[in-house]
Amino acid sequence: MGPTVTSLVYIGLCLDWAVRAQMGPPPRPTLWAISSSVVSKGADVTLRCQGHLGSDRFQLWKDGELREEQNASWQQADFLLRNVDDWKDARSYSCRSGQGPLWSEFSDALDLVVTGAFPKPYISVLHGSPLDTGATATIRCDMLPQTSFQNYSFALLEAKSLEPLQQQSAAWNKVGFSLPSVRPEDTGNYSCIYYRKTAPYRGSHPSNTLELTVLGQLPKPTLWAQPDLVVSPGANISLWCSRPKLSSLGEVNFTLWKLGTHEHLQQQISGGLWTNFILPSVRPKDAGSYSCTYRENIASARASIHSDYLELVVTGSLPKPSLSALPALVVEPGIHVTLQCRQPPQTFLSGLTFTLLKMGTSQPLQRQSPAGTSADFLLLSVREQDSGNYSCFYHRKMAPYVVSEASEVLEIWVTDALLKPSLSVWPGQEVASGSNVMLLCQGPRWSSRFTFYKEGIINTIQHEAQFLLTHVTPKDSGNYSCSYQPGTSGNLRTQQSDPLEIRVTVPSNILLIALSCVSFLLICLLLLAFLGLQFTPIGSLHRESLRRVFCCSCLPQGVCPPHHLETPTDESVYTEMARGTPREPSVSYFCPVLYLEEKPQTMGIVLDHF
Structure with a gap:
């Protein structure tokens, strides 16, 4: 990089920083401790400073003095404090972030409390435990008699992580x-500490652990299926049950239930937030509504409420229905769309329930139990998110619960602009004159009309996606494109594909001229040979005479030998021939020479060139 370029870069950076300086300092960052701002003496703690977008420099300050500075990416920096001490490390921290010469304001102060300096307090809960849901719990923290308790604050902690939940002076x-x-989710283990209000923030040992129990059912879990809710007989299904994250819960017992049965189907103990239940090789009898629960794996054994029911469909017992859409498969936003699910005419079943499904959605969209043989599902004022693949099925409302196959998938598009098509050509973009060329316009499956353009001008409009150009010539060369649109939605905008250039080539003119010349010369030779044999006695001609007869008419003037004979001959013959044969005009090309030689018992025609 030259000095001029470097100077320009520096000038640009200075201008950028000057503009930023006029706009004021960057936003203040955020500082927090991982995993808690209350730590035990001798432990390690990480202080994370999260800056604004573009921050690449960070400073950590302790009690108003710069402690550490570092460059970091991703708009954040981690400062590690090892083997913390309750005197030198139990201080007030803040940070700031910068970019270039600009620094942000300081973050809010973080007081790091280091425990272990004083005796632990005593913790208790008023009115005892367990508590009913909705009651008010009061947890009391008592410190040993101190000479100046006004200098201390109290903190209620989550017992395992020491995360402060509440603080009071x-x-x-x-x-x-x-x-x-x-x-019920407030159930858990609690502890408390007291610590100095001013730096150094030395704290007591944590109190004993208090177990608080709130009666009532735990929050409901969530149930979903893989790979799908509508499956064919013999498929393997995984039903996943997940619970909310509750600090008070350790291992839990997950249970899978099926509506209409009194006993659970499966149980699994897990310390994680979810587990899965396998239904191998499902059959039509496995269809139905499923839910799951979880229960603490301890003596109190609190249980959750049931998850939402999941409808599992095993198809194949009855013929599949048909699904149609009105007014069209492709509509503008705000239009009402009716999806009609109709059972096959040969079934004539009554007392059926029709269900509408959408791929990617875990629950059925709608259910209907009409008196007739079809159900109309109405999608009101559709939006772009209503686009997708829909299907339907039907089943008996009462035992035996036989289920039909799922209908063919119907793709619905809600859009005000059609997707851009693509254009391809076969056999290639460069073809020989006289060949056939096939253009293929590729769009969505619901495309019904295709328009082909040459140089932006409409060439043809048709219902087929293929357009055939037969016996192309150089005038067919050019840029081609295409567009498509649904036949029932002509008001929707179409987009043309990217242009595709087609080049039509022809054979070389030099080759054609050469072939024409050779053909003409061959015809000339045959014609001259025929005329010479018809008017001249072969035995009376010598070599030079024959050369003059068969050659001189097609050679340039002055090329042929002089007009004389080596052996006296009958002049009348030549005179007669000269009178009977018109003189050819001079030309500028060579012509083969034909010699006729008389030999004993044979007559030969010898080709040579002059």
Whole structure:
């Protein structure tokens, strides 16, 4: 990079920084501790500074003094404090981020509390445990008598992570933390500490663990199926059950249920947030509504409520229905679309329930139990997200619960602009004159009309996606494109494909001229040979005479030998021939020479060139 370019880059950076400086400092970053701002003495803790977009420099400050600076990407930086001490590390921290010469404002202060300096407090819950759902829990934290309790604050912690849940300044040597309207998910283990209000933030040992139990059912889990809700007989299905993340829960017992049965189907113990139940080689009798629950794997054994029911369909017992759309498969946003699911005419079944499905959706969209043989599912004021693949099926409302096959998939498009097509050519973009060329316009399956263009001008409009050019000539060379649109939605905009250039070539003119010349010369030779044999006695001609007869008429003037004979001959013959044969005009090309030689018992025609 030359000095001029370097100077320009620096000038650009300076201008950019000047503009940024006029706009004010960047937004302040955020500072937090991983995993908690309350740590045990001797532990390691990470302080993370999250800056604004484009931040590439970070500073960590302790008690108003710069402690560390580093360059980092991804708009954040991690500062590691090893083997923390309750004197030098239990301080107030902040950070700031920068880009170029500009620095942000400081983040909010983070007070790092290091435990282990004082005796642990005593923790208790008023009114005992367990508590009913909706009750108010009060957790009290009592410190040992101190000479100056006004200098301390209390913190209620989640017992395992030491994450602060609430903080209060001490008005006495004890405080009460209130949890209003508790829910089952508030069940868990709690502890508390007290610590100095001013730096260094030295804290007590954590109290003993308090187990709080809230009666009632746990939050409901979620159930979903893989690979799909509508399957053929013999398929393997996985039903996944997941629960909310609750700090109070360890291992739980997941249970799978089927509506209409009194006993559970499967159970699994897991310490994770989800588990899966396998239904191998399903049959029509496996169709139905499924749900799942989870229960604590401890003595209290709190259980969750049931998940939403999942409708599993095993097809194949009855003929598949037909599914149609009105007014069209492709519509503009805001249009009402009716999807009609109709059972086959040969079934004549009554008491059926029709179900509408959409691929990618875990639950059926709609259900109907009409009196007739079809059901109309109405999609009101459709939007772009209503686009997709739909199908339907039907089944008996009462036992035996036989189910039909799923209908053919119907693709619905909600759009105000059709997707761009693509154009391809066979056998290639460069073809010989006289060949046939096939153009193929590729669009969605619901395309019904295709328009082909040459140089942007409409060439043809047809219902087929293939357009044949027969016996092409150089005038067919040019740029071609195509577009498509549904026949029932002519008001929708169409887009032309990217242009495709076709080149039509012809054979070389030099080769054609050469072939024509050779053909003409051969005809000339045959004609001259025929005329010479018809008017001249072969035995009375010598070599030079024959050369003059058969050659001189087609050679340029002055090329033939002089007009004389080596042996006296009958002059009348030549005179008669000269009178009977017109003189050919001079030309500028060579002509083969034909010699006729008389030999004993034979007559030969010898070709040579002059």
